[in-house]
Amino acid sequence: MDQEKPIKLSDISKALNLSVSTISRALNDSYEIGEETKKLVQSYALKVNYRPNLIAQSLKEMNTRYIAIIVPEIANSFFAEIVNGVEYEANNKGYHVVIYQTHDSPEREIDNIRAIAHRKADGLLMSPSTNQIQINEIMKHLGVNLPVVYFDRVPSDNYCHKVVCDNYQAAYEATSWLIKQGKRKIAHMSGPSGISISIERQAGYSAALLDAGISVDPGLIRYSKFLASEVMENFKFLEENYQPDAYFASSDRLSLYCYEAVQLLPEPRASKVKIVGFTNTNIAHLLRPKLNAIVQPAFEMGKVAAEMLLNTIAKKNKNIEYGFIKLPAILKNI
């Protein structure tokens, strides 16, 4: 049906006995071209199904209409939903999304950033793994000079674009709920110390305790990477030394590991221990006992972050005013 080789401007040029520049301008609806000529060219282009070569356009305009996003794992519903939000917004504006995974390796993160810059994506969305304070420096050092929007885990300084959910509020609510259930010895399974989400969620947790007249026991707060093994170790430690009557887990994976650990406890303790976590897992509702969890507005976060990025790309370094958007998260499954 269609031609073997894609049609280019010069093909149309020859067929219509017009110069290549006229064809180009006619298709771009330039004022320099007469109306009849435009009609002629445009209808012919339509007839032969002309599509501009995007690579050539990229070379000329020095952009790719690709935006990149770096996530730990797409097999994580939270990040998958973020990606969906990004995709939704980007596709609406003619951009495509390239997903990069770090699998929680900082080396891969660096490699990805480097590759993204090399491939000349027009912008980058990321949730930096560690060293968040230095991430901006790292980017500079890598010679990365693209618009960046951070989401979820974000740097602490204000010279960058950020999209997060209200971690403090969510953690406060979750902890308060546990307290309302009569729990007082509430352990906190936190992510790595030093990253934004850990800090904010811990602050919400502590505030809820204090507001309820419960003192914060630092021994009940345990940090771990997003690894089952580390969570299990911390869990074991807490069970042996504290026997908490509830757990508040600070992220999607931590919640599931923690949930699993609780299920493995002997009865009657297993059913006594309450647990609240974060999760966007789409089959969370199938779990028995229920996993009470904070659900983040992941799709919305991705959408908003993409909007922010595309706006920044559009104004091309002019008017660099950094944005910071915080979305509410809700406690579900209760």
Next chain:
Amino acid sequence: MDQEKPIKLSDISKALNLSVSTISRALNDSYEIGEETKKLVQSYALKVNYRPNLIAQSLKEMNTRYIAIIVPEIANSFFAEIVNGVEYEANNKGYHVVIYQTHDSPEREIDNIRAIAHRKADGLLMSPSTNQIQINEIMKHLGVNLPVVYFDRVPSDNYCHKVVCDNYQAAYEATSWLIKQGKRKIAHMSGPSGISISIERQAGYSAALLDAGISVDPGLIRYSKFLASEVMENFKFLEENYQPDAYFASSDRLSLYCYEAVQLLPEPRASKVKIVGFTNTNIAHLLRPKLNAIVQPAFEMGKVAAEMLLNTIAKKNKNIEYGFIKLPAILKNI
């Protein structure tokens, strides 16, 4: 630290008083360039951190070193693992992976294919949604002229590259296991009729029944799209008309919907009804009661499919011998 504008060949050319072509050849280690010149150029390029402009290379060589993959949803562990396998293989060979989602919409599938061709990806991996018999025709009609490898759901003809798991065998084993548990009235929740996975899995199901001396009742076989609503309807129908003592669900999502439906049954029936499905969900082990399921070698499938695709890309239309790879799947959680 690094320069504002990226270094290009002409910059090196000026700095070293050599022609651009010499620089290019020296960096590409051409035999036409003297050893000392090569050393000079290469060390200088290293010093100024030269990186070739990939867009320019793309334009010249008419390739992008991007491969595309179309999946229904990345928020589905099965597809996420496939993507991981693809990514692993592709990155090892200098390719990047662009993921496109259809969200089960055939229109989006077409749009994606068109966009991928337009963006000039070097190859495409896909699991066509419907109309598999015509998918090759559709691709031709769209003027798509890229190497394609199909996985999971595949066209029936042999003039294409295909990677699947042994659906027949897996379904046979799953059904046999149910029979071994004493079940005889086994319903089959199938995907849409007409697509390869439905056909093969149903064949395995039927064969297992017949081999056990159980006749196949067509009324026990229900087809549905991958929608909770359709599965629920079929489930209701079966419960009202047949009261099966077991369910065999034919895909990841169907399994979870079916599992959910069974859990909603009143006792004691809920605990009587056995269910076997397909799933690659990473938290399947948290479900109580257990979800007995076939786990597909998704990562491996993706890896193999990517290998196949990259090989095809490498030999550029020469030697088109189509491959068909079938990997074993295993029954887990029993």
Next chain:
DNA sequence: ATTATTTACGCAAACGATTGCGTTTCTTTT
């Protein structure tokens, strides 16, 4: 010593699109 061959490099044309500027023709102004 003359011719043939190799070595090592430069020139310029691609790849496909965009765009500043020049040129022609036609219309308008004074």
Next chain:
DNA sequence: AAAAGAAACGCAATCGTTTGCGTAAATAAT
């Protein structure tokens, strides 16, 4: 009627690389 302006189009450079071909100098062959 002469000058000025506008309208409609073409030429050629450009984006950054790659590569066929030409050419000078150096080496080898006769």
